[in-house]
Amino acid sequence: MTIVFIGIALALGITAVVQVGINSDLRSLIGNPYQTALISTTVSTVFLIALSTVVYHRPYPDMQVFRDANWWMWTGGVIGALFVAGTAGLVSRLGSSVLFTVIVLGQLLAAALIDHCGWFGLDEHPLTLARVAGIGLVMVGAVLVRLS
Numbered sequence: 001m002t003i004v005f006i007g008i009a010l011a012l013g014i015t016a017v018v019q020v021g022i023n024s025d026l027r028s029l030i031g032n033p034y035q036t037a038l039i040s041t042t043v044s045t046v047f048l049i050a051l052s053t054v055v056y057h058r059p060y061p062d063m064q065v066f067r068d069a070n071w072w073m074w075t076g077g078v079i080g081a082l083f084v085a086g087t088a089g090l091v092s093r094l095g096s097s098v099l100f101t102v103i104v105l106g107q108l109l110a111a112a113l114i115d116h117c118g119w120f121g122l123d124e125h126p127l128t129l130a131r132v133a134g135i136g137l138v139m140v141g142a143v144l145v146r147l148s
Contacts, residue, residue: 037088097148
């Protein structure tokens with residue numbers, strides 16, 4: 001079953017690169033990465049309302065969730081919107097390969113810290129020499145991709 005999940009994660013990585021390309025074209029048309037992100041996330045919202053309605057027969061969670069959520073749980077949408085705007089603005093300047101190599105490096109650095117500390121209710125996974133070496137190799141990869 002793990003191979004299926006790895007395949008899904010790989011597909012998500014592919015679609016993220018495709019999405020950035022699409023949003024870059026939209027940004028070229030609009031001329032503004034924030035308005036591009038607004039359009040993209042609005043389409044996402046409409047899609048998720050429809051999908052939630054079909055799958056769960058309601059477009060929103062129970063209202064208790066809104067009362068019980070910690071303040072920081074609301075920041076995911078802001079982070080997502082900034083990611084869409086940032087990638088839409090940067091991909092034409094850096095290229096997809098450099099942009100995503102650096103994004104993956106940033107994700108690995110944050111993931112290693114989150115895993116090590118067990119933040120967000122996740123199990124702790126201590127930082128090991130092997131993990132540090134793996135992140136170091138991604139750093140070397142980022143430099144090599146940039147130099148090519």
